[in-house]
Amino acid sequence: MILESKLPFKYLIGIVKYELIIVLLVGIITHFGAIRFTEFLPEMPLTIPAFLGTSISVLLSFKMNQSYDRWWEARKVWGAIANDSRSFVIQLQSFLSSDHTDIIKKVSYRQIAWCYSLGRTLRGSLNSIENLDHLITETDQGQISKHNNYNLAILQLTAADIKELRSNNAIDMHGHIHLQETIIRMTDSMGGAERISKTVFPSSYRLILHFIIYLFVVTLAISLKGTNNIFVLPLLLLISVGFFSIEKIAYHLQDPFRNLPSDIPVTDIAKTIELNIRQLLSEEITRVESKVNDYFIM
Amino acid sequence: MILESKLPFKYLIGIVKYELIIVLLVGIITHFGAIRFTEFLPEMPLTIPAFLGTSISVLLSFKMNQSYDRWWEARKVWGAIANDSRSFVIQLQSFLSSDHTDIIKKVSYRQIAWCYSLGRTLRGSLNSIENLDHLITETDQGQISKHNNYNLAILQLTAADIKELRSNNAIDMHGHIHLQETIIRMTDSMGGAERISKTVFPSSYRLILHFIIYLFVVTLAISLKGTNNIFVLPLLLLISVGFFSIEKIAYHLQDPFRNLPSDIPVTDIAKTIELNIRQLLSEEITRVESKVNDYFIM
C-alpha cells in the first residue's frame, strides 16, 4: 500500500525512467533534426500536438478509471474475506455447544491459514502453505498438497468438518446450511481474487496510448523548432513525465497483487484476521504484540 | 457534513492557502524572471498552458469522481448500519415473547453502543467505549477491552446472547439463524467502513496532479510575459484557486471519517439510531429533547 510519506518525486521518476530516456532521445533527434532540415519538414502548427495532448488526457482518464475500479474491486474482495472469516468464527461459536471448542479452534486456525495461503498464491507463491504448521495439521497438509489449487482444497476440508459435525448431530441441518453458505461466499471471494489476478487488461490499449504519447512528443518537438533554445527539451520531458507517470500508476493499479507499493496489503490483512480470530477464540494476545499500525488494516 | 450556509468563500481560500502562496511566488519569479531574461526564455505559445489546463480539468474530474464514490459508499455503509440496527430491534421483538423484554433492552442498548463506538473508532478514538456505561454493562466492557477490535467484540457478545436465547428455547433454530444473518450484515458494514477508512487512495496520482497544475502555472506565466501589467498575477491566482480547490474537495471527500466539514456525520447518525431504537422500545422521549435538525439525519 502506498503510504503518503513514502512517495518522493524520485520514486515517480524511477517508474518512468525508460520512457523519459526515449522521450529525451526522440526530442533531441526530432528537435535538432527539425532545425537542420527545416525546409523539408512540415510547418507543424502547435494546434496538432495540443489537441493530441488533450486527447491523451481523456484516454488516460479512462484508463485510470478502469484500473482504479479493478484495484478497488480487489480491495473489496479482501474486505469480504476479512468479514466472512470473522463472521465464520462467530457463527461456529453460535451454533456449536461449548463441548466443541477443539473443533472450533481447528477450523478457525485453518481459516486463518486459508487467508495467508490465498494471499501468497495471488503473489505467485508455488507452495502457499509453507510454514503454516501451527495453523494446519499435518494430515490436512497431506490432503491439500494433492490438489493444484490449495485454497480450494482448504475450503473442502472445512466443508468436510462441518459435515462430520452434522453427522454427529453437533449441529442440525439449518446450522449446516447456514455455515455452508459462508463457505460458498468464501469460494466466491477466492474466485474473484483469482479472476482479477489472472485476467490481463487488454494490453493493446496501453500500446496505442504509448504510441499517441510519442506522436505527441514528436509533433510538439517539430512545432517548437522555431524556438531554438535550451528550454524546449525540459518542457518536452516535464509534460511527458506527467502523462507517463499517470499511465504507470494506472498500470500498477491494474494488478493489485504483484508486490508493488500500490498493491493490496494481503499479508497485513491476513495478520489482522489472525489477531481478530485469536481474540474471538479468547486467546490472550497482549496489545503490545501487534504493532499499532496493524490495528485494523481492513 | 457541509451545510450550505456554512461555506463562505473564505473557507475555500483557507483550504488552499499554502498552494496559493506557492502559486504567487512561482508566478512572481517566473513572470518577472521571464521579462528580465526575455531573450533567453522560450517564446511559450499560449496553446501549451491552455491544453494543460483542459487536461487538468479532465484529470480532476476523474479524481472528483472516485472521491465522491468513496464518500457515497461510506454514506451507504452508515445507512445500512442505521437500517440494520433498527431492523434488528424489530426482529428481536418479533421473535421473542414478552417475557424477554429485559434481554431485548440489553441487546438493543448494546447495539446503540456499537454504533457510537464504531463511529468513534473510525475517527481515531483509542478507547471507543468510554462514557457508554449507560449502554453497556460493566461485565461486557471487561470482555470487550480484551480485544483490539472493540466493535467486533461487541458483535460477538450479541451473538453469544442470541445463542443463549436459543439454548433456553426462547427462540427456535430459524429465529436464531435469522438474527444471526443480521449480525453478519452488521459485520460486513463494519468491515466496509474500516476498509474505506484505512485504504489510502494512491497518493502518487495526487502528486502528479499537483505537478501538472504547477507546470500549468509556470507555462502560463511565461506565456503572458508580454502582458506586462498588474493583472497577470491575479489571473494566475484565480485560475489556480479553482483547480486547487476542486483537488482539495476531492481529497477531503476521500477520507469520509476524518473530522472534516465534509465527512459523514457518524455521531449524528448514531444519535438518530439511539432515538429510533429507544422509541421502538416504547421509551418515552419527548420530541423536544431531540433537536429538530436531528430529526432523521440518515
Next chain:
Amino acid sequence: MILESKLPFKYLIGIVKYELIIVLLVGIITHFGAIRFTEFLPEMPLTIPAFLGTSISVLLSFKMNQSYDRWWEARKVWGAIANDSRSFVIQLQSFLSSDHTDIIKKVSYRQIAWCYSLGRTLRGSLNSIENLDHLITETDQGQISKHNNYNLAILQLTAADIKELRSNNAIDMHGHIHLQETIIRMTDSMGGAERISKTVFPSSYRLILHFIIYLFVVTLAISLKGTNNIFVLPLLLLISVGFFSIEKIAYHLQDPFRNLPSDIPVTDIAKTIELNIRQLLSEEITRVESKVNDYFIM
C-alpha cells in the same frame, strides 16, 4: 416529474434568471470598463476563456453525472417500495388461510398508508399520517404519534401483527421469517430514501463551479473588448445560460424529493400502489376512477 411538453424555454430562463442578471452586470461592467481602460487592462488572449469553457463542460459533466445517479437511485428505491408493497400483499394471501381476510386487509391498508406517509415525510411534512384515517386505525395512529419517525413506527406495528399471527399459529415459523424479510427490505428502502433526502451534496463544489463560470464570463468579456458592438453581451448571456442551466438541472436532480418539477412523483407512485393493492384485495375499483396517465407510473 418533468413531462416533455411542459418545459418551455421560459422555464429554463426562469430557473437561472438571477445568474443571468449577474452575468449581464458583470458583462457590462467588464466590457465597457475594458474599453475605457484599455491601456491598463491585459490583452486577454481568447485562448484563456476558451480553455476555461472546455473545463467547465468537463466539470459540469461530472456534476450532472453524480446528480443523475442520485436521482435514479431515489427512483429505484421507490420502485423497490412499489414492488415490495405489492409482493407483501401477495405473500400475506399466500401464507394465511381465507379466515384471515380482515387482518390481511388491515395490514395491507397500513402498508398503503406507509407509502403515502413516507412520501410526505420526504417532502417535509411534519404530520405525515394526517388524513389517512381510512387506511390506519385510530389505535395505530395513537401508537405512531409517540414516535419521531412515523414510518418506522408503522413498520413496527406491522411486524407486531405478523408476530401475533404467529402466536395464534395462523402462520408457522417459516412464513413468519419470510414476511419479516420483506419488512427488513422495506426498512432498507425507507432508510435509503431518507439517506438521499438528507445528505447534502458537497456544496463547495458548486461554489467553485459558479466561480469558474464567472471567471469565464469576465475573461471572455475582456477578450472581446476589441469587438466593440452590440453582439458581445448577447453572446456572453447565451453561453452563460447554457452553463448555468445545466448546473441548475443537476442541482435540482440532486434533491429528488423537494417538490420540484424534476422530482420523483412519490404521491403518484403511492396512488398506483393503492390501486394495485386494492385490486389484489379484490376490491372493485372501476377503471374510470383512476386517470389514464396514472395507469402505472412506477
Next chain:
Amino acid sequence: MILESKLPFKYLIGIVKYELIIVLLVGIITHFGAIRFTEFLPEMPLTIPAFLGTSISVLLSFKMNQSYDRWWEARKVWGAIANDSRSFVIQLQSFLSSDHTDIIKKVSYRQIAWCYSLGRTLRGSLNSIENLDHLITETDQGQISKHNNYNLAILQLTAADIKELRSNNAIDMHGHIHLQETIIRMTDSMGGAERISKTVFPSSYRLILHFIIYLFVVTLAISLKGTNNIFVLPLLLLISVGFFSIEKIAYHLQDPFRNLPSDIPVTDIAKTIELNIRQLLSEEITRVESKVNDYFIM
C-alpha cells in the same frame, strides 16, 4: 434490435432530418446575413465555436452514457425475466411429484403468457392478454381483466395456485417459500421494466443540449463568413449531423420499449422463453419450427 446490416447511412439521416433542415436554414440566414451586415456583426473568433464543439462532445458523452446504462438495465431486467421463467419451471418440476404435471403445465403456460403480456404492456398495448387463449384459461382471463395491472394479476393467480398446492400438501412449507421467492423476483423485474418505461429522462437537459448545438452552428457560421464559398454550408451540415445523430441515438436508447429499431426485442425474448419452457415440459417442438436466429436471443 438494431442489426448491423440494417443501418444504412440513410437511416441516420432520416432520424435527424428535421434538425438538419433547421441547421440549413440557420446556416443560410446567418452566413449570408453575416456577409451582408459584416460591419455590424462581431468578428467572431473561431475559438468560440471550437470550444463550444468540444463542450458539446463532453455533454453528449454524458448523455450517451446514461442512455446506454438505462438501455442495458432494461436488457438485464428482461434477461432476469428469461432466467427466472425457466428456473421457475425447473423448480416446479423439482418440488412437485409426477402426479402434478397438469398443474405444472398450467402454471408454466401462464408464465409464458405473463412474458408476452408484460412485453405488450411495455409497448403500450391496452389489452395485453389478447390472443393468448392457448396459454391462459378463460377463468383466469376473467380474473385478470378485473385489474388495471394485468401482469400483477397473473402473478397473483400463480401465487394462489402455489398456495393451493401447499394446502393439498403437494409441496411443503419450504417448497412453498422457495417458489414464492421466485415470484417476488418476478414482481421485482416487472416493476423494474415499468420503472424504466415510465420514468422520463429530464428533458430539460436535452433542450439545453439542442440549444448549445444551435449556438455552435450560428457562431461557426458567423466565424466562417470570411470564407465566402459553397463549402461552408456542407461543413456546417456534416458536423451537425454528427452531433444530432449521437443525441438521437441516445434519445432512442433511453426508451428501450418504444417499438424503435434499437429497443429491447421483448417479443423475441418471450418467444425464446416459450420455446425453452415447452421443451422443459417435454413437448416435441422440432428444431425447424423455430427460426435459426431465434435460437437464443436472450
Next chain:
Amino acid sequence: MILESKLPFKYLIGIVKYELIIVLLVGIITHFGAIRFTEFLPEMPLTIPAFLGTSISVLLSFKMNQSYDRWWEARKVWGAIANDSRSFVIQLQSFLSSDHTDIIKKVSYRQIAWCYSLGRTLRGSLNSIENLDHLITETDQGQISKHNNYNLAILQLTAADIKELRSNNAIDMHGHIHLQETIIRMTDSMGGAERISKTVFPSSYRLILHFIIYLFVVTLAISLKGTNNIFVLPLLLLISVGFFSIEKIAYHLQDPFRNLPSDIPVTDIAKTIELNIRQLLSEEITRVESKVNDYFIM
C-alpha cells in the same frame, strides 16, 4: 486472451488496415485536390479538425468504457460459473453420505460438461456436447438433444437427479432447496452470458464515430494543404491509426466470446474447472498433466 508478449505493432496495423487504406486514399484525394483547386476550396482553419479530434477522443472514451464494462461483465459471469461449479461439488459432498459417491461423480461430470458446452455454444457451436462422451452418459445426451438450448437441458437433468435423491431420502428438503439455489444461480449465469453474447451494441454509434473520424481526416487534410510536402500523409495516417485502433479494440471487447485474441478464455476456464472438480472428487491427476499456465486461469 491477449497476452502481453503477443501484441506486436503489426497486429494493431492488421486490425485497422482497411480503415488506413481508406484514410490514405481520402488523404491523397483531399490533399492534392485541395492544392489543385485551392482557390475554390475553403480556407479551412486548423481549429476545426483540432476540435473534431478532441471530440473524437471523448466519444471514443465513452465507447471504450462501455465495451470494457461488457467484457468485464462477461468475465465476471464466467468467474461465477467457475465458483458455482466448484461450490456445487463441495455442496453435494457435504449433503450426501458416502454411499452416494457414484451419483456425486455423475452429477459433477455433467457439471464439467455443462461448462464446456456453454463455452462452445457462446462461440457458435451448433452441437456443443460433441466429444463429451466421457462426461455425459448416452441417455443424458439423448435427452439433451431434444432441446434447442442444450445447456438449459443439462441443468434440468441435474435438477431431476437432485429431486430423485430427495425422493430416496438421500437428502432432506433443506438440502434439496440449498442445491436448487445453486442451480438457479447457474441458470442466471448462463442467461447472463447468452445476453452479452446476443445483444448487439447499438451499431449506429459506431457508424457515426467512423463518420466523424473521416470528417476529421478530410478537414485536417484540407487545413494542411498549404504544407505541401511529404509529411502530411504520414501525419494523417499516424493520427488515424491511433483513433481507429482504439475503436477496433473497443469493438472487439464488446463481443467477448467471438474467438478473437481479446475474448474470454472460456475453454481454458472450463479446463481449470475440470481439473479442480476432478481433484475435489479425489481423482489423482498429477501436477505434470496440467500445464503450468493453466494453473488457475479463473
